[in-house]
Amino acid sequence: MKFRGKIVDIACLNHLTRVVTTVSKLTKTCVLRLTPDNLFFVLSEKVANGGVSMWCELSQANFFDEYQMEGVCSEDNEICLEMSPENLSRALKTVQNAKSVKVKLSKKHCPCLSIVGELPTLSSISRVVTHHVPVNVVPRRLWHEFKEPSVPDFDVSIYLPPLKTMKNVVDRMKNLSNFLVIEASLSGEMNLKMETDLVSVTTHFKDLGNPAWGDDASQGAGPSPSRDPEAMAQARVDIRKLQQFLMGQQVNPSKAMCNIVHETLIHLILLHEDVSLQYFIPAVA
Template sequence: MVRFRAKLLDVAGIIHLSRVVATLSKVAKTCVLRLTPDKVFFVLSDRTAQATGMRIWCNLEQGNFFDDYRIEGRDETNQILLELVTEQLSRALKTALTAASVKIKLTNKHTPCLTLEINTQASATRTRSVTHDIPATLVPAKLWSDFEEPPMPRYQVSICLPALKTLRHAVDRLKNLSNYLILSANNVGNFSLEVETDDVSVRTQFKDLDNPVVENCPVSEQTGDPEHMVSARVDIRKFGQFLQAQQINPTRIVCNILENRAVHCFVLHDDMHLQYFLPVVVR
């Protein structure tokens, strides 16, 4: 028997959680919600990852969102993994943006559900309650290893990206020219977006960006000129989906590139950490 119950009373926390889930819903039709005593994880479900090639890992410190949080898992790890439709959770949270409180609990209504009880102040003396039952599938323990944090690639360049709004504007112009986008960066703060076709080559360049040291990210041994541009080719639509993360007002966005092999993006916020692994398209 597993049990989960949580409560949000802070409007800012409700809005922020809603924005996080809305961002994920634009990329993943389904996700696995991994609940632990200290953190809440959203992981792109394995089936979706196989179909799109994109992997997503998002973790939230539960203490920064929930005013009450109780969990009873099946074993000593005290965790629960649920697979659910991301858009359904997003729609439910959007109805809570002006709520006085939101209660979230695991229920069994012919099938396991993540139930949201949303209470709003209808008047000075009257409250209104709305309940959303989101069907969920309990992930068996034998599959939990599929939803551990993915290993970090050994990258050659790590660079802080420009504002997502600026990148979206550039990508929106380039996507009319090609289905693929070449991301390039070096270790002296240069970054570029480029499309190449038989008829045209267009590049947008950014300079004087930071090359950060990201905790827990292994750096490959640097060889050659630090001004050498390390590049990887990705699906321009998938990169555009990543840019939807502007909804959560990140404090920093970091892109790691391994030449023609891996693109790994971090979206960093004070109380959350979102990772995207974009599939590289070989010419």
């Protein structure tokens, strides 16, 4: 089992750091899944117990100048590592100005992801800084828990309003209630609502637009063609989980979407060129 990658382009290094930092805001531990073509950051909590799930996918060719890996066996050429994304984020931030950065799987006192940065210097003597991020190797029998989540058949899909605007609204509502209702329609309308014994607050967004979903089964069946465009689908969620998602964003997505399974789940999707991030928040009664 081997993994070694090298990043020379400073823009690619900064971009990877932003992605890892975003992931670190969403979870304290996750699984880094390495394949020959992609890297995945995966969080798979039990939705039945109110847990959230995350799937972040990166194409390695868009980040690494050199990339080599050998999985645990030839049939399943991949490696799964449980780790703290915050530790990886800190390590990457310390080598932001490096001429090159190597990332490799090594073994010190325990398995580690070693981040080795060659720093610029005025002399002929090179300066190298190394960080070792501890990881746990996930046994192959557990890999099935970290496969791409299936997208449920949703009732409404809608583009999100500007994330900063949405975050400001959610931050204010959090002071009033622990729960928030998100509802949306196929006519491009979305409402954020919360209600207590003392106060009821609703923020309306209009003309957001609705994504057109094709026939790709992996993307879910999508809304029924016969669905009333004005009909609202809604889900009541833990406001802290939604706030955590909005607080952590550093990837500046080109598209941000929300799929709603009525009274069951909200599925948030961020797309940015070579990165996709999916976040699932189950509804609460």
